[in-house]
Amino acid sequence: MSRWLRALVIVLLAASCGGGGSGVAPRNLDDACAILGERPGYYRAFRNAERRWGVPVPVQMATIYQESKFISDARTPLRYTLGVIPVGRQSSAFGYSQALDGTWDEYVQQQGSRRARRDDIRDATDFMGWYMTASTRELGIPLTDARRQYLAYHEGRGGYRSGSYNAKSWLLRVADEVGRRAVVYDVQLQNCRHAR
Numbered sequence: 001m002s003r004w005l006r007a008l009v010i011v012l013l014a015a016s017c018g019g020g021g022s023g024v025a026p027r028n029l030d031d032a033c034a035i036l037g038e039r040p041g042y043y044r045a046f047r048n049a050e051r052r053w054g055v056p057v058p059v060q061m062a063t064i065y066q067e068s069k070f071i072s073d074a075r076t077p078l079r080y081t082l083g084v085i086p087v088g089r090q091s092s093a094f095g096y097s098q099a100l101d102g103t104w105d106e107y108v109q110q111q112g113s114r115r116a117r118r119d120d121i122r123d124a125t126d127f128m129g130w131y132m133t134a135s136t137r138e139l140g141i142p143l144t145d146a147r148r149q150y151l152a153y154h155e156g157r158g159g160y161r162s163g164s165y166n167a168k169s170w171l172l173r174v175a176d177e178v179g180r181r182a183v184v185y186d187v188q189l190q191n192c193r194h195a196r
Contacts, residue, residue, distance in 0.1 A: 023119075025069045032061060032185040033192035035070065042070075045122040053129025058189060059146040060125055062182035063153060066174060067098040072119040074098065096124035103131070103156075128153075135160070147179030 028034040036043045046057040068074035075094055093100055095118025099107070107127050108116055116123040135141050135152040139160060143149070152160040154171060165171050 023071060023073045025071050029065060029069060030184075032058070032188040035061070036192065039070075039121075042121055045125045048122065049125035049129040052126065053133045053143075055129045055132045055143050055149075056182075056186070058182045058186035059132070059144065059149060060128055061185045062146050062178045063128060063150055064096050064124070065181055066150065066178050067093075068096050070096065072096055072121070095119045096121055097128050099124070099127055099131075107131070145179075146182035147175045150175045150178040 026035045026038045028038075043057075046060050049055060049060060050057055064070055072095060074096070097118060099118050104116075104118060104127065107130055108114060111126070111130065113123065113126075116127070118124055118127070131153060132141075132143060132149050135149060135157055136143055138157055139152055141148045141152055141160075148160075151165045151171070154175075155164050159165065165175070
């Protein structure tokens with residue numbers, strides 16, 4: 001085998017292993033302990049964000065569940081013209097946190113995190129902590145209130161301030177689900193050996 005071909009094979013193997021399967025959701029998304037058992041690096045990322053920003057682990061987990069189902073490279077669906085011709089994505093949301101390009105760029109600039117990536121769980125949880133802490137500061141939403149934090153996260157702080165979510169019954173249902181999931185995750189984490 002030529003050196004060039006051997007090098008190509010090594011690069012391809014390394015690239016296929018590098019993500020650690022993070023482009024695929026954990027098997028049991030309804031069990032916080034199962035998620036952390038399958039992906040131990042997640043808990044370190046959640047705890048680091050909680051220590052830095054004060055956002056509880058269950059709030060982070062419930063938000064990531066809703067935004068990406070823990071899929072690192074999640075994207076919004078494609079839009080089509082004439083029903084068949086793809087014309088781009090519904091938005092620039094990407095990664096675990098589904099951060100939009102502009103909001104992510106603001107985070108990177110403010111935090112000096114030039115190498116931060118939306119498909120890295122550590123960066124995604126830090127971004128969420130940064131965003132939710134600003135929502136607490138600007139809107140008075142407690143960091144423990146997963147439902148309201150999610151509404152501000154989804155609609156943006158300006159949208160939350162104007163109450164844009166009130167015209168979206170589907171979003172209010174989703175926010176209720178995020179709140180309930182955070183409570184369930186919290187109870188599970190209290191009895192989870194991976195969360196100590």
